[in-house]
Amino acid sequence: MPSLSFKTTKKTSFVNITQHIKEIVKNSGVSSGLCLIYVPHTTACVIINEGVDPTVVKDISQAIEGLIPWSGLYEHPEGNSAAHIRSAIIGNSRIVPLENGELMLGSWEGIFLVDFDGPRERKVIVKILKEV
Numbered sequence: 001m002p003s004l005s006f007k008t009t010k011k012t013s014f015v016n017i018t019q020h021i022k023e024i025v026k027n028s029g030v031s032s033g034l035c036l037i038y039v040p041h042t043t044a045c046v047i048i049n050e051g052v053d054p055t056v057v058k059d060i061s062q063a064i065e066g067l068i069p070w071s072g073l074y075e076h077p078e079g080n081s082a083a084h085i086r087s088a089i090i091g092n093s094r095i096v097p098l099e100n101g102e103l104m105l106g107s108w109e110g111i112f113l114v115d116f117d118g119p120r121e122r123k124v125i126v127k128i129l130k131e132v
């Protein structure tokens, strides 16, 4: 099962992993099916959004910071509750349909690994299901 590894560099990092996922899809030889992208971490997540204009992920990042601020009345002693909450709300997986051997992403869409508690090494598991 293909998995990818990324070293993030900041506390909050949006890593565009679209090309890596496209390569795994291509190497699978699967024409029609589903591609699952899963992050096995409690303080990271996967999003699909605007992948062409980088100001969009900056705006998303700022909005999340405002909604779930780093400091607050949290109980978790590790001090990274905001990262856990962000990951829980956004979700640690996405599924993209495959057709003609390609991800059916919209022309502006990109797939991002988002780390809310970096810098760390993060794993992304990719599972491709073939339509029968």
Ligand code: ZN
Residues within 6 Å of the ligand: 076, 078, 079, 080, 081, 084
């Ligand atoms: Zn924690």
